[in-house]
Amino acid sequence: MDNPCAFSPKAVEQFHQLQQQLRNLWRSVETLDISDVDIVVIPSLSLDQRELQKIEGFHHYEERLLFSLIRLRNPRTRLVYITSQPLHPGIVDYYLQLLPGIPFSHARDRLLLLSTYDSSLNPLSQKILDRPRLIERIRQAVRPNCSFMICYNSTNAERELSIRTGIPLYALDPDLLIWGTKGGSRQIFVEAEVPHPDGSESVWSVSDLAIAAAELWERQPYLRRMVVKLNEGFSGEGNALLDLRSIREVAPGKGSHQARVDAVSEHFHCLQFESKGETWEKFSSRIPELGAIVEAFLEGDKRSPSVQGRITPLGEVEILSTHDQILGGPSGQIYLGCRFPADAAYRLQLQELGMRVGRCLAEKGAIERFGVDFVAVHQPNQDDKPEWDMQAIEINLRKGGTTHPFMTLKFLTNGRYDVSSGLFYSQQGRPKYYIATDNLQKDHYRGLLPNDLMDIIAHHQLHFDTGTETGTVFHLMGCLSEFGKVGLTSIGNSPQQAEDIYNKLVNAMDEETRSPEVFSEESMRLPMLWSGGY
Known part of the structure; x- marks a missing residue:
């Protein structure tokens, strides 16, 4: 955990003044996403690096925020995206070609890609801070009072970067990071009267x-x-x-x-x-x-749903989505992927509990994203109790594994989340469903280059179709060659269609790589959770 005391009172006040500019930029969820602004994306995983090294290919996770490039569908938006190592050109082209109605060259002219050319284990934000000339390039690339910075998670490094560039950081004040720790989460659950173990x-x-x-x-x-x-x-x-x-x-x-x-x-x-x-x-x-x-440890027949929300610069709390998380590992605590939305049996309850947590966080001054993970224990045949007992276990004050799939869906369809039903509707009024993972990983995928993946996508027609608004969107493509690992979001107009699209993709990749019938334990398993409740 960063030590917030490392910052002088003057620096902290300067940071707060910058964040106040967000209130002037903010009009509503929609206008901030499509307004005439410059957006600087810092996809730094500013977390304990010893913990991150447990994740295979974690240095490629800077690619998870590449969904932000879809913001370029607005012809007035300009975007700066910084990474530790240069991105493969094919990966960038892939995202820009997803933009409906926008000429590729027009979007590319409004995108500035910068890199530190540094493969060390230091977080990206620290690498940028170590390069004053790069900081100056970022300053010169954006318009004053018409820009903001987004990040994966907010620490002292992101705060200092905001101060040194003069760009408001649309993220949590690092002084409030305590509320995103395991112990801090439990304190919030007590204050918000949210059930927890x-x-x-x-x-x-x-x-x-x-x-x-x-x-x-x-x-x-x-x-x-x-x-x-x-x-x-x-x-x-x-x-x-x-x-x-x-x-x-x-x-x-x-x-x-x-x-x-x-x-x-x-x-x-x-x-x-x-x-x-x-x-x-x-x-x-x-x-x-x-x-x-x-x-x-909660025993029994259980699931792992989560709710995502955000707190606007005006202090308003909004629920963005709910998911059923797909977990693996020895005791089922490792995040592998998710399904959207969460089961109808408890998704509205998730929203209500998420609002309680969000309001408590807002009172403490938090802004931007928060997520709450739960354990839902099935308790059938108990007339005096709900069918599912919801117990909150963790708050994430950062973008998480469910952020990029949902934002990919939102930006591609320009649709809306309906809190009355917990469903997401495209502009055509179609409810949308998806399966997403960061962990489709098999040994026989190793050696596939991003261009090879593009060949497979084209040959098997696995791309996202902007007409039907169905198909698969890939991420973490940089992980594929070395680690045999890729991320994806399979979007359908029904739970079954999303499942079918996902399975078609896995079958195609296995066919193209001549996979054995028996896969490794690390292979992505997707047991069906949807059971007619949708």
Whole structure:
């Protein structure tokens, strides 16, 4: 976590004055997206780099914000996109050719691509700060009082970049980052009266973590498992599972409090980590720096829905979307993809709970995106309870894995989200559905270049059709050759059509790469969640 105290009061005030300019730019959701402005995109993953290294090809995740190029469908918008390494020209061309009714050359003339030519592990924002001449190029590329900056997540580096360029940052004030940590999320859930699993506040040592775990066990004597989470994680990679069944001899009623603390502390060495290659030694070394919590693991038939919203510069809270997340990993805590929208059985409840969280965040001064992840536990045949018990587990104060698929849909169709139904409608009035993933990954995809992917798309007619507003939009194409990994959003006019489009794409890629019938465990699995509730 950044230390906000590194900034002088004068610098902080300068940043706040810049953010006040956003109020003047803002008229409504629609006009900010289509108005005559210059947009600077900083797709820096300014997160703990040790956590990011658990993600294969994470340095290509700067491509996830390339959906922003679709903003160029407005003929008056200009856009600056900065990356650590230059983007493959074919990837840029791919996005610009998605723009309906806009000549390719016209869109390309309004796009400035810049690069730091730096492949180090430092976040992109820091790389830019280390290059004063690049900062000056950015300053000269935009019009004063008619521009804003967007980013993946906001830290001190993005704040300093905003100050040094004089461009308002449309993102969270880094002083409020605490509310996006695991411990901070739990505090918001209490204040907003949103149901959440029993657990602890943030702790900063292994000994305090063991005490917190023992106390949680004592509050819930029948608990079988609990989750240990670093305060900062990415896609569930900072989570681990503590199985209490192997130390039942010190369960509440059988052993003393100190015996439980000692047993839990010893058993930390047997944690089941979600991330490959993680060890207790590495995990525990980050607790004093990042903090950690322990939380009850919810058993049973469950799903992982989420709700996304944003807080405007005027302090208004809007719900943008709901999703059912597709999770993998040893205990199902790693984000693989999502389906839009969430099941009708609980999507409106998700919206209501998301509004509570958004209003609480707005009161604290937060702006821009927030997402809330839930666990929905199925409890059938209980007349006095809802069919699904919703428990909030995390707030993300950044763009997440569900941001780029939804914004891709919105920008391509220029449609609208209907909060009364939780559905998204195109301008033609058609409800839209999609499946999206960052993790279509198979060994036999390795070696495919972006141009090879374009050949496959063209031959099998897998492209997005602007006429029917259906098809697949790709991202993370830079990951494909080295890691055999690509991201995509398959859009249909029904849940089944979106599923069919996705399956057609996977079959085509397997056919073109002569894949074996048995795929690796890392292959993207998409079990059907839609069951007539839509």
